[in-house]
Amino acid sequence: MPATLKNDRLLRALLQQPVDRTPVWIMRQAGRYLPEYRATRARAGSFMTLCTTPELACEVTLQPLQRFDMDAAILFSDILTIPDAMGLGLSVVEQQGPVFERTVRSVEDLASLGVPDPEDELGYVMDAVRLIRRELDGRVPLIGFSGSPWTLATYMVEGGSSKNHSMVKAMLYDNPALMHSLLALLADAVISYLNAQIHAGAQAVMIFDTWGGVLTGPAYEAFSLAYLHRIVEGLNREHDGRRVPVTLFTKGGGHWAGKVAATGCDAIGLDWTVEIGDVRGQTGDKVALQGNMDPAVLYAAPEVIEQEVTRILASYGEGSGHVFNLGHGIHPQIDPDHVAVMVDAVHTQSARYHATVNE
Amino acid sequence: MPATLKNDRLLRALLQQPVDRTPVWIMRQAGRYLPEYRATRARAGSFMTLCTTPELACEVTLQPLQRFDMDAAILFSDILTIPDAMGLGLSVVEQQGPVFERTVRSVEDLASLGVPDPEDELGYVMDAVRLIRRELDGRVPLIGFSGSPWTLATYMVEGGSSKNHSMVKAMLYDNPALMHSLLALLADAVISYLNAQIHAGAQAVMIFDTWGGVLTGPAYEAFSLAYLHRIVEGLNREHDGRRVPVTLFTKGGGHWAGKVAATGCDAIGLDWTVEIGDVRGQTGDKVALQGNMDPAVLYAAPEVIEQEVTRILASYGEGSGHVFNLGHGIHPQIDPDHVAVMVDAVHTQSARYHATVNE
Numbered sequence: 001m002p003a004t005l006k007n008d009r010l011l012r013a014l015l016q017q018p019v020d021r022t023p024v025w026i027m028r029q030a031g032r033y034l035p036e037y038r039a040t041r042a043r044a045g046s047f048m049t050l051c052t053t054p055e056l057a058c059e060v061t062l063q064p065l066q067r068f069d070m071d072a073a074i075l076f077s078d079i080l081t082i083p084d085a086m087g088l089g090l091s092v093v094e095q096q097g098p099v100f101e102r103t104v105r106s107v108e109d110l111a112s113l114g115v116p117d118p119e120d121e122l123g124y125v126m127d128a129v130r131l132i133r134r135e136l137d138g139r140v141p142l143i144g145f146s147g148s149p150w151t152l153a154t155y156m157v158e159g160g161s162s163k164n165h166s167m168v169k170a171m172l173y174d175n176p177a178l179m180h181s182l183l184a185l186l187a188d189a190v191i192s193y194l195n196a197q198i199h200a201g202a203q204a205v206m207i208f209d210t211w212g213g214v215l216t217g218p219a220y221e222a223f224s225l226a227y228l229h230r231i232v233e234g235l236n237r238e239h240d241g242r243r244v245p246v247t248l249f250t251k252g253g254g255h256w257a258g259k260v261a262a263t264g265c266d267a268i269g270l271d272w273t274v275e276i277g278d279v280r281g282q283t284g285d286k287v288a289l290q291g292n293m294d295p296a297v298l299y300a301a302p303e304v305i306e307q308e309v310t311r312i313l314a315s316y317g318e319g320s321g322h323v324f325n326l327g328h329g330i331h332p333q334i335d336p337d338h339v340a341v342m343v344d345a346v347h348t349q350s351a352r353y354h355a356t357v358n359e
Numbered sequence: 360m361p362a363t364l365k366n367d368r369l370l371r372a373l374l375q376q377p378v379d380r381t382p383v384w385i386m387r388q389a390g391r392y393l394p395e396y397r398a399t400r401a402r403a404g405s406f407m408t409l410c411t412t413p414e415l416a417c418e419v420t421l422q423p424l425q426r427f428d429m430d431a432a433i434l435f436s437d438i439l440t441i442p443d444a445m446g447l448g449l450s451v452v453e454q455q456g457p458v459f460e461r462t463v464r465s466v467e468d469l470a471s472l473g474v475p476d477p478e479d480e481l482g483y484v485m486d487a488v489r490l491i492r493r494e495l496d497g498r499v500p501l502i503g504f505s506g507s508p509w510t511l512a513t514y515m516v517e518g519g520s521s522k523n524h525s526m527v528k529a530m531l532y533d534n535p536a537l538m539h540s541l542l543a544l545l546a547d548a549v550i551s552y553l554n555a556q557i558h559a560g561a562q563a564v565m566i567f568d569t570w571g572g573v574l575t576g577p578a579y580e581a582f583s584l585a586y587l588h589r590i591v592e593g594l595n596r597e598h599d600g601r602r603v604p605v606t607l608f609t610k611g612g613g614h615w616a617g618k619v620a621a622t623g624c625d626a627i628g629l630d631w632t633v634e635i636g637d638v639r640g641q642t643g644d645k646v647a648l649q650g651n652m653d654p655a656v657l658y659a660a661p662e663v664i665e666q667e668v669t670r671i672l673a674s675y676g677e678g679s680g681h682v683f684n685l686g687h688g689i690h691p692q693i694d695p696d697h698v699a700v701m702v703d704a705v706h707t708q709s710a711r712y713h714a715t716v717n718e
Binding site for chain 2: 057059164165166169170173174201214215216218219254256272273274275293295296297299301304306311331333347
């Protein structure tokens, strides 16, 4: 019997239900900007050991909650666990990013891949979810996540990070059938993976489409959004008697928010290049919105951070449906005290936008 | 007395005057994808020697015109000539990009900088413009260009390329007064530089705001667009009895096109992440539009390239005001024969959109 959720602001805001304060968490909140994370990371030896050892993943997941008044925990993991579990051999190289031993560039490469068993090859993730839920003891909800099919495909085809995504785009344009086969397999794998996270205890899920924004509009719809849509439809969105909200985040895709909302997701993540109030004007009450402070604002003085929080809260405006976040992951050089300023400013300043709840 | 311009499609389209075909050129058309460029580059020894030697800059500027039916030549140069002329010591390192010996991060750093004399420190650029005009002999117009103040500032503060632009954004948020002083100086330098290029013979000018798209909307307006506006107002837009069109290109800024059009520029460059027809719907007949094929399409087979040309021409639709281009510079790995396919497809297919002229 799971513990009662003491702070459910996040889940309520994602479902546009009334809240007393705008909830806040930050992408990569368990990360290198925290000295305690760097200590655990050093103890683990490698980034992948940190990801694949449930006790360590749990430890770093909980670290930001000890420092800040965050309204959610997010599973500590990597977006590339699925291709790793498919046997591509992931390593994460300091200063360089992810590197795969094997790439996927042909029908033959693809033929050797299957949907990983989430309780076998990806069992370490489910163990981490169960352990984190136990340790959280109902303080805040736990967010599970996955990379999007298109974003996973970019790394699988390129073999790692890429500046221009030339190889994966060449495949998209020159061999769309092969690309669709790869994306369909990945969509199946993401559905299986996220449903297992939900079954293990993830109370909300988010899909990171980090590279959807490098596509043209028609290519985004055909090669990224179509598979996000398929995933939204394939997820078990009720668990333990509670709705499990789904958030889709395409970096650089804020101008496509109307189309993303049509997938039936509960919320859309936004980066800082769009005005959250403008997007709300377009999507209406179809979805909640998450974001969207420029992570670089956290380099600035506390009063500048507070002003930017003011601006973004005002841009969203009255009522529920806003989850405050950065527009991308926090940078490793940020002073943790500046994060505290942001989190507290969101809670303090947002009360007035939920006045009817607070009366 | 300059030669009569035999092909003025580009200038006419930029001013939304009737044309028989949609004009086409490509960003970095004189570049590493051409074997003849690589040969000249090897002969020069360094990239900066190529830029600073008018005969060599002229040679590579003309190379793409010998291969393709381009409707314009663009000055071969670098966007960072201004900070180099200010004394920051630019070198362009293979596989790494531009690196400055000195950075600008304080009032003291800024105090030592002044507006370069375009006929002295930047005289090599004006010599190249004059030489290219002579060698072009009126075949097609010559486009001059500059980096935008914000984009130049990013390199001057960071000391080179940057993934997150953390230092320049920290300055923007924490010391906006210093940032505005730097940008005001750069706007003066760009005005002086582009007016000198126009005087030397550039028949159109383009400003590359490569990094405006990494800003929030309000920061873009205050720290990039405001200075683009100042530059547009400061340019001599008539020369030799002909209008000199000004094109502004903010990569990742297509959703701000309405605001960019309000600067009074003649044309807006677009990357491939927006639909050119949608942008035309927003900007109406205020400006011409340039773009916007994904450079990665050129990896694909000829029929795919032709289809994408079809799609983009149809998206823009009937009438003048479209200059076909890529949405960013051509990649070095592209097969030059694929460029010929694109250029010819634009000319062949676009006739129907200019039917009233062709009747």
